[in-house]
Amino acid sequence: MNEHHSLLETRDLKTYFALRGSILQKRRYVHAVDSVSITVDSGETVAVVGESGCGKTTLARSILLLTHPTAGAITFLAQEAVRSNKYYRDMQIVFQDPDSSLDPTMRIHDIIAEPLVGLSKLGKEEIDKKITQIMKEVGLGNDILGRIPRQLSGGQKQRVNIARAIITEPKLVVLDEPTSALDASVQAQILNLLLDLQTNHGLSYLIITHNISVAEYMSDRIYVMYAGKVVEQGPTAEVIKKPRHPYTIALLASAPIPDPKKRNLLTIDVTGEPPSAIDPPPGCRFNPRCPYAKQLCKVNEPSLDPISPNRFVACHFVNETA
Amino acid sequence: MGVQTLAEDILKVSGLSVNYESSQGTVHALESVSIAIESRSLIAVVGESGSGKSTLGLAVIGLLPSPPAKDITGKVEYKGVNLLELDKESIRSYRGTEIAMIFQEPITSLNPVYKVGTQIEEAIRIRDARKTDTSKSENPRKNEAHERRDEVISSLKRVRIPDPENVADRYPFELSGGMRQRVMIAMALSQKPSLLIADEPTTALDVTTQAEVLKLMRNLMNEVDTSILLITHDLAVASQVADRVAVMYGGQIVEEAEVNELFSQPLHPYTNGLLSCIPTGSKKETRLKPILGNVLDLRETYAYCKFAPRCPFVKDKCWASKPDLKPSKGEHLVACFLYE
Numbered sequence: 001m002n003e004h005h006s007l008l009e010t011r012d013l014k015t016y017f018a019l020r021g022s023i024l025q026k027r028r029y030v031h032a033v034d035s036v037s038i039t040v041d042s043g044e045t046v047a048v049v050g051e052s053g054c055g056k057t058t059l060a061r062s063i064l065l066l067t068h069p070t071a072g073a074i075t076f077l078a079q080e081a082v083r084s085n086k087y088y089r090d091m092q093i094v095f096q097d098p099d100s101s102l103d104p105t106m107r108i109h110d111i112i113a114e115p116l117v118g119l120s121k122l123g124k125e126e127i128d129k130k131i132t133q134i135m136k137e138v139g140l141g142n143d144i145l146g147r148i149p150r151q152l153s154g155g156q157k158q159r160v161n162i163a164r165a166i167i168t169e170p171k172l173v174v175l176d177e178p179t180s181a182l183d184a185s186v187q188a189q190i191l192n193l194l195l196d197l198q199t200n201h202g203l204s205y206l207i208i209t210h211n212i213s214v215a216e217y218m219s220d221r222i223y224v225m226y227a228g229k230v231v232e233q234g235p236t237a238e239v240i241k242k243p244r245h246p247y248t249i250a251l252l253a254s255a256p257i258p259d260p261k262k263r264n265l266l267t268i269d270v271t272g273e274p275p276s277a278i279d280p281p282p283g284c285r286f287n288p289r290c291p292y293a294k295q296l297c298k299v300n301e302p303s304l305d306p307i308s309p310n311r312f313v314a315c316h317f318v319n320e321t322a
Numbered sequence: 323m324g325v326q327t328l329a330e331d332i333l334k335v336s337g338l339s340v341n342y343e344s345s346q347g348t349v350h351a352l353e354s355v356s357i358a359i360e361s362r363s364l365i366a367v368v369g370e371s372g373s374g375k376s377t378l379g380l381a382v383i384g385l386l387p388s389p390p391a392k393d394i395t396g397k398v399e400y401k402g403v404n405l406l407e408l409d410k411e412s413i414r415s416y417r418g419t420e421i422a423m424i425f426q427e428p429i430t431s432l433n434p435v436y437k438v439g440t441q442i443e444e445a446i447r448i449r450d451a452r453k454t455d456t457s458k459s460e461n462p463r464k465n466e467a468h469e470r471r472d473e474v475i476s477s478l479k480r481v482r483i484p485d486p487e488n489v490a491d492r493y494p495f496e497l498s499g500g501m502r503q504r505v506m507i508a509m510a511l512s513q514k515p516s517l518l519i520a521d522e523p524t525t526a527l528d529v530t531t532q533a534e535v536l537k538l539m540r541n542l543m544n545e546v547d548t549s550i551l552l553i554t555h556d557l558a559v560a561s562q563v564a565d566r567v568a569v570m571y572g573g574q575i576v577e578e579a580e581v582n583e584l585f586s587q588p589l590h591p592y593t594n595g596l597l598s599c600i601p602t603g604s605k606k607e608t609r610l611k612p613i614l615g616n617v618l619d620l621r622e623t624y625a626y627c628k629f630a631p632r633c634p635f636v637k638d639k640c641w642a643s644k645p646d647l648k649p650s651k652g653e654h655l656v657a658c659f660l661y662e
Binding site for chain 1: 370371498500501528529530531532533534536537540555556557558559561562563564581582585586595596597598599600601602603604605609610611612613616617
């Protein structure tokens with residue numbers, strides 16, 4: 001254990017949100033992230049996939065300490081995570097919606113310069129030099145530096161977001177649904193850009209996405225979340241090829257593939273909705289929707305156990321899905 | 323297929339053009355769009371933002387807000403009647419009863435202060451009122467409240483809502499996104515329309531829910547005897563559910579074909595570009611080939627092919643004139659000089 005340190009590691013991370021209620025009631029909580037342990041190694045791209053409400057964005061925000069974790073530990077660069085200039089120089093985030101993540105009144109130049117102004121001691125000239133260089137890298141012309149976000153296209157805005165994130169030369173960039181708001185042709189451009197930047201800067205990525213094909217394309221390892229928990233993890237290619245948790249199987253089967261000869265969508269049979277994160281069902285959280293569920297699943301919560309040296313599945317009947 | 327089929331076209335749009343007035347000039351949202359939908363079939367209109375796909379849907383059902391929409395020209399023939407020539411009052415008798423529409427965000431289409439059952443019942447009441455108006459039968463028996471209630475429940479059952487009696491008495495905010503979209507579908511189909519326009523009906527939904535809703539729409543098509551015009555940005559979704567697919571770019575249809583044909587032999591460089599943008603497999607195996615360049619400024623008028631600036635196969639001819647949408651082989655239509 002001691003010789004190998006992951007770049008980022010969370011251990012049993014929990015982030016709960018308290019709900020407002022009357023003083024006579026017992027306090028209730030939204031269990032957004034419930035005991036999640038993940039690692040990201042240097043140079044690696046790790047994807048966290050799941051549907052809305054599974055806790056993937058809260059996990060990202062907790063890792064960046066934008067939301068305070070309720071319990072558990074985060075280690076980054078072999079140190080316990082604390083809010084500091086250094087922490088945010090080394091870890092940055094690109095948000096989903098390029099419209100709401102850019103200040104509409106700021107000029108593009110100031111948006112990209114802001115992390116350096118706040119987090120480094122560089123002078124104005126050095127900052128401008130860095131901006132010119134970064135603009136070239138993300139494929140933007142210097143002519144837009146004087147504009148405001150509204151004057152840019154969606155793709156350009158996301159390039160600005162990426163420029164702002166990498167200008168502090170971080171080790172890890174958290175990408176929260178980086179292409180979900182973009183058109184297909186622009187998405188492909190942005191994904192290619194992210195790959196180029198990773199190669200040139202030795203970046204590690206933690207990608208949060210609901211899009212299986214983006215996760216498959218970009219990541220080396222994958223975590224599948226359901227109702228605040230990791231239900232399956234492993235090397236991306238293996239998980240996609242042979243998913244073992246019943247939820248992963250359903251999730252992959254319902255991702256539409258662009259091939260009319262394989263109409264998986266019209267034949268699959270997942271029913272129901274994800275459970276409430278306030279009062280998750282006892283036992284396995286997927287049991288009300290699971291075709292393999294038995295009595296045990298309604299009582300005992302399965303732990304995330306290895307099925308091979310680097311694959312983990314949280315299911316009592318994982319042998320039946322083989 | 324291949325030969326002329328004689329199935330009846332429920333909708334025939336020809337030469338439809340729509341402009342929008344904006345503070346920055348006139349936007350040419352649709353330019354001479356022609357498309358036909360056979361009865362009991364599902365046609366998907368696929369395009370990126372600004373391609374005009376939503377404008378097409380709204381123009382068909384006569385819901386384009388004017389202003390900003392102006393200069394709506396061409397024909398929208400529904401069962402032989404040109405809807406563009408009808409006055410506001412007459413088109414109302416088509417909307418809802420003959421042609422229904424559902425949108426991306428069901429929460430904005432539902433009234434937040436009424437129970438969903440009440441809202442579906444309203445649609446049924448309006449339909450019945452219209453029937454008694456027009457048929458003027460001698461004994462216009464009022465549909466009793468409990469009969470309408472039964473119909474509400476059965477329409478919720480039809481869209482596979484579990485526990486429909488309970489759901490009918492809930493407010494929209496109490497339902498999940500997937501349930502709300504089903505309620506919208508139930509409401510739209512309660513009038514038994516011959517054409518359902520679905521504008522990005524599953525874009526706001528999770529993939530497992532999306533699969534359920536799409537499967538439901540496809541099954542209901544035969545049950546209720548409806549044709550569907552599905553508007554989507556997602557080629558994969560289109561490939562899964564459509565009978566025919568039309569690809570739009572810059573306010574025009576650039577390619578239209580039967581679904582298997584379109585995906586096995588895409589002709590237009592834009593369709594090919596869109597397909598190679600979809601990530602498949604891992605970065606280790608292939609590199610994505612994005613479509614270079616940016617989306618068009620539709621305030622300009624173009625005397626050349628609108629895709630020419632981004633097209634890898636562009637020829638001199640493409641800059642000199644515009645290609646028309648014509649059959650390349652059988653019923654596979656394409657607007658590209660490469661195939662002339």
